[in-house]
Amino acid sequence: MSDKAITVENLSKAYRIGLKEQKHETMTGAIMDWIKQPLHNLRRVQNLTRVNLHEDSDDTIWALKDVSFEVRQGEVIGIIGRNGAGKSTLLKVLSRITEPTAGRIVLRGKLSSLLEVGTGFHRELTGRENVYLNGAILGMRKKEIDLKFDEIIDFSGVEKFLDTPVKKYSSGMQVRLAFSVAAHLEPDILMIDEVLAVGDAEFQKKCLGKMRDVAGHGRTVLFVSHNMASMKNICSRAILMETGEVIEDGDIRTVVNHYLARNIRSQTSFEFNEDQHRYQTDFRIVALNFLVPEQRLIFQYGESVSFELKIQCKKDFWGVRVGVGIVSEGVRVSTIHSHPIDFLASDSLSRVRCTFPRYLLLPGIYSLVLGAHLAKNGQGLDYINQEMYFEISEVAASGCDSFDVKAIGIFKLEAKWENLTEDRQTVWADSTQL
Amino acid sequence: MKKTDPLQPLTVIEPRKDWQAFNWRELKDYRDLLYFWVLREIKILYRQTVLGFTWALIRPVASMIVFSVVFGKLARVPSDGIPYPIFAYAALMPWTYFSQSLIKSTDSLVQQASVISKIYFPRLIIPMAPVLAGLLDFVLSFLVFFILMFVYHIQPTWNILYIPLLVVIMVLTASGLGMWTSALGIQYRDVRQAMMFIVQLLMYASPIVWPISIIPFKYRTIYAIYPMAGVIEGFRAALIGKHPMPWYSISIGSISAICLFITGAIIFNRMEKNFADVA
Numbered sequence: 001m002s003d004k005a006i007t008v009e010n011l012s013k014a015y016r017i018g019l020k021e022q023k024h025e026t027m028t029g030a031i032m033d034w035i036k037q038p039l040h041n042l043r044r045v046q047n048l049t050r051v052n053l054h055e056d057s058d059d060t061i062w063a064l065k066d067v068s069f070e071v072r073q074g075e076v077i078g079i080i081g082r083n084g085a086g087k088s089t090l091l092k093v094l095s096r097i098t099e100p101t102a103g104r105i106v107l108r109g110k111l112s113s114l115l116e117v118g119t120g121f122h123r124e125l126t127g128r129e130n131v132y133l134n135g136a137i138l139g140m141r142k143k144e145i146d147l148k149f150d151e152i153i154d155f156s157g158v159e160k161f162l163d164t165p166v167k168k169y170s171s172g173m174q175v176r177l178a179f180s181v182a183a184h185l186e187p188d189i190l191m192i193d194e195v196l197a198v199g200d201a202e203f204q205k206k207c208l209g210k211m212r213d214v215a216g217h218g219r220t221v222l223f224v225s226h227n228m229a230s231m232k233n234i235c236s237r238a239i240l241m242e243t244g245e246v247i248e249d250g251d252i253r254t255v256v257n258h259y260l261a262r263n264i265r266s267q268t269s270f271e272f273n274e275d276q277h278r279y280q281t282d283f284r285i286v287a288l289n290f291l292v293p294e295q296r297l298i299f300q301y302g303e304s305v306s307f308e309l310k311i312q313c314k315k316d317f318w319g320v321r322v323g324v325g326i327v328s329e330g331v332r333v334s335t336i337h338s339h340p341i342d343f344l345a346s347d348s349l350s351r352v353r354c355t356f357p358r359y360l361l362l363p364g365i366y367s368l369v370l371g372a373h374l375a376k377n378g379q380g381l382d383y384i385n386q387e388m389y390f391e392i393s394e395v396a397a398s399g400c401d402s403f404d405v406k407a408i409g410i411f412k413l414e415a416k417w418e419n420l421t422e423d424r425q426t427v428w429a430d431s432t433q434l
Numbered sequence: 435m436k437k438t439d440p441l442q443p444l445t446v447i448e449p450r451k452d453w454q455a456f457n458w459r460e461l462k463d464y465r466d467l468l469y470f471w472v473l474r475e476i477k478i479l480y481r482q483t484v485l486g487f488t489w490a491l492i493r494p495v496a497s498m499i500v501f502s503v504v505f506g507k508l509a510r511v512p513s514d515g516i517p518y519p520i521f522a523y524a525a526l527m528p529w530t531y532f533s534q535s536l537i538k539s540t541d542s543l544v545q546q547a548s549v550i551s552k553i554y555f556p557r558l559i560i561p562m563a564p565v566l567a568g569l570l571d572f573v574l575s576f577l578v579f580f581i582l583m584f585v586y587h588i589q590p591t592w593n594i595l596y597i598p599l600l601v602v603i604m605v606l607t608a609s610g611l612g613m614w615t616s617a618l619g620i621q622y623r624d625v626r627q628a629m630m631f632i633v634q635l636l637m638y639a640s641p642i643v644w645p646i647s648i649i650p651f652k653y654r655t656i657y658a659i660y661p662m663a664g665v666i667e668g669f670r671a672a673l674i675g676k677h678p679m680p681w682y683s684i685s686i687g688s689i690s691a692i693c694l695f696i697t698g699a700i701i702f703n704r705m706e707k708n709f710a711d712v713a
Contacts, residue, residue: 045622049621092710093447097550097551098711099450099708102449103448104447105447106444107444109443111445113553120553124478124481129477133470133474136470137467139463141466142469
């Protein structure tokens with residue numbers, strides 16, 4: 001007997017997207033168009049659900065291409081990939097929300113999918129009524145909900161408002177109640193799409209605990225998230241997807257590192273175009289230039305990370321602070337702000353250089369996010385919608401402690417160590433400040 | 435670690451090719467959801483209203499009053515010798531149920547688009563729920579009928595026992611059409627636009643304000659293909675008892691109701707796989 005919980009064979013899913021239509025410029029052309037429009041629309045709407053497997057037309061998008069993998073029972077597996085890599089489509093096909101265009105999936109056991117919490121919640125219904133309705137939508141029987149009802153309410157912490165319509169709830173309470181219902185499902189296979197990022201910090205902790213419980217009980221879990229840290233925490237194996245295909249399948253740490261490394265480009269300067277700026281202002285960070293001897297963004301541990309920003313303003317600015325966020329595995333671990341730059345003249349190119357302390361970051365893959373704001377009122381001037389990845393390699397630069405390169409973590413913090421053993425009193429300090 | 439249970443359900447997901455009407459096993463698994471969904475339909479309908487379930491009575495009663503004045507008094511439409519208000523009300527009970535269920539059922543999938551694209555359950559529950567929930571309003575509308583019976587001194591006859599059969603035909607018709615229109619409506623949004631006035635036209639095509647007796651005999655068979663014709667005329671015969679049951683119309687109507695229901699289920703099943711993609 002097989003112990004495979006999920007078998008996916010050559011799975012493909014195609015979508016039709018509407019292409020831009022031709023417009024006629026002349027009056028007669030426009031009238032003809034108007035007459036033909038219904039026919040044209042009919043064909044377009046019909047085509048939404050018609051996909052020709054062998055035809056490679058322009059308006060067909062393959063969200064999944066020939067995906068195959070197997071998941072053993074009890075395995076907790078993460079699906080990694082950029083936006084649009086096909087992760088969500090994969091979960092949708094696996095949870096039967098949409099049908100595959102080709103291929104086959106065999107699921108052994110009862111499956112529940114959580115692509116969203118609180119699906120089907122109705123504002124006018126009370127908390128109690130919504131628990132039953134939502135539970136049933138998630139595939140629970142009435143008896144099951146009856147049994148777990150008290151537990152669900154306890155977990156959510158909304159017992160006082162049980163008979164109040166949920167439209168009177170705060171959004172936090174709604175989410176808590178919704179997650180509580182979902183957390184009490186007992187499927188053999190569970191699929192989750194980033195629903196962990198809900199509620200306040202305390203509730204999130206509770207949720208993570210519950211998730212680990214679920215994973216620990218021999219259930220098979222498929223998990224999609226952008227948070228590599230929580231993924232590493234929960235999953236043992238990962239599948240890396242890109243443009244609808246599985247490109248790597250293996251141990252979580254290896255796959256996460258490869259995924260992050262793929263983001264490191266073999267160029268050291270980044271130029272930002274107009275749609276990468278979040279705000280419409282007269283202030284523009286136009287480029288970022290890493291100061292690195294080689295053509296790859298890999299720094300040796302102990303080497304200083306340094307980069308230059310080019311700023312162009314359409315008017316004069318006083319007191320601007322530039323901010324750099326350091327992101328590790330999807331988590332912003334620190335933000336470094338510049339001192340206020342007293343004057344930036346209009347229509348001239350200003351250059352700002354930033355250098356991180358030499359031993360700040362431990363080996364790993366990080367990314368930078370960039371922004372700028374006015375010092376006096378914190379008004380946002382620029383934010384760049386692009387993460388710039390770089391790596392601190394496990395090769396130690398000359399003159400630094402090679403033991404550190406194996407250290408686990410993000411930052412190297414300075415500390416003072418003292419040997420207090422009699423006759424052996426010694427003091428080691430990393431810095432003179434201590 | 436959990437052992438593989440030979441009884442664990444095995445699910446195979448692949449492109450659908452069959453022409454199945456119902457997946458019975460799955461519907462059985464989700465019967466509690468159908469129950470809760472019907473309950474939801476009933477609860478949200480009159481929540482935060484002042485009159486509550488009285489609305490179930492206002493709709494047919496108001497129509498009855500207007501029809502009695504316009505068609506009964508002013509236009510003098512024949513009513514087979516039955517007082518016009520009760521003549522109209524007996525027909526308005528099944529008609530109100532049918533038209534309301536059909537409109538809600540048509541809209542149901544589009545309204546639940548966000549649910550459809552987030553989770554799987556048998557989609558059939560969505561258009562079926564308003565059809566079943568409407569039965570409560572329908573039952574309540576009998577209250578007014580009993581009052582009218584008292585006012586017009588109408589003695590109930592044994593024909594009243596045929597009512598459940600007529601209800602079954604009526605539900606089959608509403609749900610059969612509902613499956614057609616909701617499945618087509620989520621992909622072709624024109625259906626929703628069209629349904630509003632189609633239902634309006636169907637009302638005048640049904641023997642509500644006029645008796646079936648004004649239709650020439652040679653057209654009766656064709657007319658009876660429209661299931662609500664037999665149902666409405668059947669309601670009058672069963673409730674008022676002045677005429678024999680129109681068995682000929684009812685039997686033809688029930689055959690077409692069953693056809694509607696089965697074809698509706700098949701079409702729904704065929705189109706179901708695409709709902710999430712077009713929602």
